[in-house]
Amino acid sequence: xxxxxxxxxxxxxxxxxxxxxxxxxxxxxxxxxxxxxxxxxxxxxxxxxxxxxxxxxxxxxxxxxxxxxxxxxxxxxxxxxxxxxxxxxxxxxxxxxxxxxxxxxxxxxxxxxxxxxxxxxxxxxxxxxxxxxxxxxxxxxxxxxxxxxxxxxxxxxxxxxxxxxxxxxxxxxxxxxxxxxxxxxxxxxxxxxxxxxxxxxxxxxxxxxxxxxxxxxxxxxxxxxxxxxxxxxxxxxxxxxxxxxxxxxxxxxxxxxxxxxxxxxxxxxxxxxxxxxxxxxxxxxxxxxxxxxxxxxxxxxxxxxxxxxxxxxxxxxxxxxxxxxxxxxxxxxxxxxxxxxxxxxxxxxxxxxxxxxx
Amino acid sequence: xxxxxxxxxxxxxxxxxxxxxxxxxxxxxxxxxxxxxxxxxxxxxxxxxxxxxxxxxxxxxxxxxxxxxxxxxx
Numbered sequence: 001x002x003x004x005x006x007x008x009x010x011x012x013x014x015x016x017x018x019x020x021x022x023x024x025x026x027x028x029x030x031x032x033x034x035x036x037x038x039x040x041x042x043x044x045x046x047x048x049x050x051x052x053x054x055x056x057x058x059x060x061x062x063x064x065x066x067x068x069x070x071x072x073x074x075x076x077x078x079x080x081x082x083x084x085x086x087x088x089x090x091x092x093x094x095x096x097x098x099x100x101x102x103x104x105x106x107x108x109x110x111x112x113x114x115x116x117x118x119x120x121x122x123x124x125x126x127x128x129x130x131x132x133x134x135x136x137x138x139x140x141x142x143x144x145x146x147x148x149x150x151x152x153x154x155x156x157x158x159x160x161x162x163x164x165x166x167x168x169x170x171x172x173x174x175x176x177x178x179x180x181x182x183x184x185x186x187x188x189x190x191x192x193x194x195x196x197x198x199x200x201x202x203x204x205x206x207x208x209x210x211x212x213x214x215x216x217x218x219x220x221x222x223x224x225x226x227x228x229x230x231x232x233x234x235x236x237x238x239x240x241x242x243x244x245x246x247x248x249x250x251x252x253x254x255x256x257x258x259x260x261x262x263x264x265x266x267x268x269x270x271x272x273x274x275x276x277x278x279x280x281x282x283x284x285x286x287x288x289x290x291x292x293x294x295x296x297x298x299x300x301x302x303x304x305x306x307x308x309x310x311x312x313x314x315x316x317x318x319x320x321x322x323x324x325x326x327x328x329x330x331x332x333x334x335x336x337x338x339x340x341x342x343x344x345x346x347x348x349x350x351x352x353x354x355x356x357x358x
Numbered sequence: 359x360x361x362x363x364x365x366x367x368x369x370x371x372x373x374x375x376x377x378x379x380x381x382x383x384x385x386x387x388x389x390x391x392x393x394x395x396x397x398x399x400x401x402x403x404x405x406x407x408x409x410x411x412x413x414x415x416x417x418x419x420x421x422x423x424x425x426x427x428x429x430x431x432x
Contacts, residue, residue, distance in 0.1 A: 031360050058359050084405075086359060112406025114388060132406075137360040141407040144390050189360040192402070192410045215361075244416040245362075245402055251410055254391045344359060 012221040016045055016228070024050040024180050025227055028170060029187035030344025031215050032056030037349035039217035045224070051290075052316035053346035055169055055272060056187055057087045058134045060314060060338045060345045063268035066137070066162055067298040070131055073297050074105040080123060081160075082116040083131035085109045089341045093303050108250040113145040120149070120157035127164035129291045137189040139163045139280055140254035143261035148284055160291040164267050166190045167198035172272055174206040179315050183209040183227040185220065193258075195250025199238040205296040207236040214242035261286060268302065270338060271311030280345045308323050310337035313346050320350040327351060362402040364412055367395055378403065 027033060033053045036042055042051055055061050071092050074081045081097070088098040088109065101107040106126070110116055113130055117269065120128035132142045149157040151182065166187060173179050186199050191212040199210040209230035213223030223241045230237065240246050260283070267279025283292045308330070309323040320326050320339065330336040332348050339345035365378035365387070374390040380403065389395050392408045401408035 029360055084359070085387065112388075134359055137362075137409065138405055140391055140409070141388070141405045144407070165391050187360060189362055189402070189404065189409070244413050245410050251391060253393060254409065257391065343359070357363075 009218050009221060012126060012218070013044060015225050016049070016221065017041050018048055019046060019228055021228070021231065022048045023182045023228065023231055024052055024316070025183045025185055025224060026052040026054040026173070026181045027185040027213075027220075028054035028056035028166065029185075029190070029343065030060070031189070032185055032187065032213065032220065033057065033346050033349050034344045035215050035217065035220055037353035038351070039220070041217060041220060042354060045124055049224075050340060051224075052319070053313065053349075054173060054181075054184075054316055055314045056166070056346045057339070057342050057346075058138075059090055059342035060310065061164065061169075061269045061271065062087075062090055062133065062162055062338060063270050063302050064092055064305070065302040066097070066268060068094075068300040069292075069297045070097065070160060071095055071100055071207045072300070073129065073291065074100050074107055077159060077294065078125075078127055079295075080106040080119065080126045080128045081131055082108050082110045082119060082128065084111075084133060086342050086344075087131060089131055089335065090338050091305075091335065091341070092114055093300075096187065113142045114148070115330045117145055117149055117152075117154060117157060120154050124156060127158065127295075129158050129160050129295075132159050132163050135164055135166050135187070135190050136193040136254075136258070137187075139262065140193060140251075140257045143257045146261050146282065146289055147257075149289060150286060155288075158289045158291040158294050159282060160297070161262075161279070161281055162267075163262070164269065165264065166281065167194065167202060168278045169269060169272065169275060171205075172275060173315060174208060176315070179317060181208065181332045183211070183231060185223050185227065186210050186212045186238075188212055188214045188219075188246060191240075191242070191246045191250065193251050195255075196238045196240060196246075196248050197250075198300060201240045209236050210238045210263065212238065212242055212246050214245070259314045270302075271314035275333050305336060308337040310347070313337075313339050318338050319348040321354075321356055323347070328358065360404070361408065362404045362420055364400050365403045365408075367399050367401060367408075370395070370397060376408070378408075
């Protein structure tokens, strides 16, 4: 079996390396970014094929002003903030959650949103806020948590939602004439929830092939081959490479849960500005758990970071190596932009795995 | 961020909770997003939730997950 595995991988690689067509393929999931970098796939594809990173890392697309709003909230007495580890180092205008924690704010890292519920139950005298971040993959888990909080009357729990939706943001990529993308390596776990429909609509509307792809090196190679074959055949449809997890219709329970708890709203994306209908906020029935409303969090303007090109990196206009700060002012140890903060950010992945060419 | 790990359902408990085996470690997860899951099936776990049931037949047929899955067969 192992030999079959290896020979199939070689076959895929050979097909990719024999490709002479010029094409730019964008991966829109931070986990793909990391897998492509770590496996060395980028160095194996011929120069006529470009693998670009898109806005697929929820940490990287978090607007600076949104982080500033969270920071203002955690400075209030009586607030305990729980979030996923990736968020700790994302820079706001002047500070980060990590810095605030070192100054005494009660900020804790959790693995599951349900941990925030347990925390709220154990600390009835504190206001426990879960900072919800992530795409369609993560949002259903947070939605279930909100429902459980409501059912169990846990009134000191609330959600600060920075959740975002992937397909409408991809529409921005495809409709921007300055962004040159021929096909999309679509996020497998987002599609496990949404199903193929949103991608089918995108593929047909913009005439670009989409392949929903898994996260092993071989998945990605197969995804790339499937995209190239579509391009050769002048096809623009959606295909599922990641069949062991993604069903055509997606996870209907997760979709229904999302609809019960959340509604679409305008969201700020770093690098893409504010886009209507791309964020998730709680429905009126759950409004009492909306941390922004509960604590009157104000909207804070984004202040551009001097020299930071995360916006261009996230939309595939440039590669991390083209940013003036890359590896100089901005490193994983001292990140300036969020693409260098998150392990799955394009800049962090390039820094670790793709050396600068002379 | 959207990472998922495969786990095998060992026990289905009350309130939409299941005990799973992840790489030899046992942990409890929520199965509220995959209520139809059965004992012995593999699920993809993300943020403490089973977010999808893995189609073992396809996984084996396409071989990718075989190595991971075989570890649980013993």
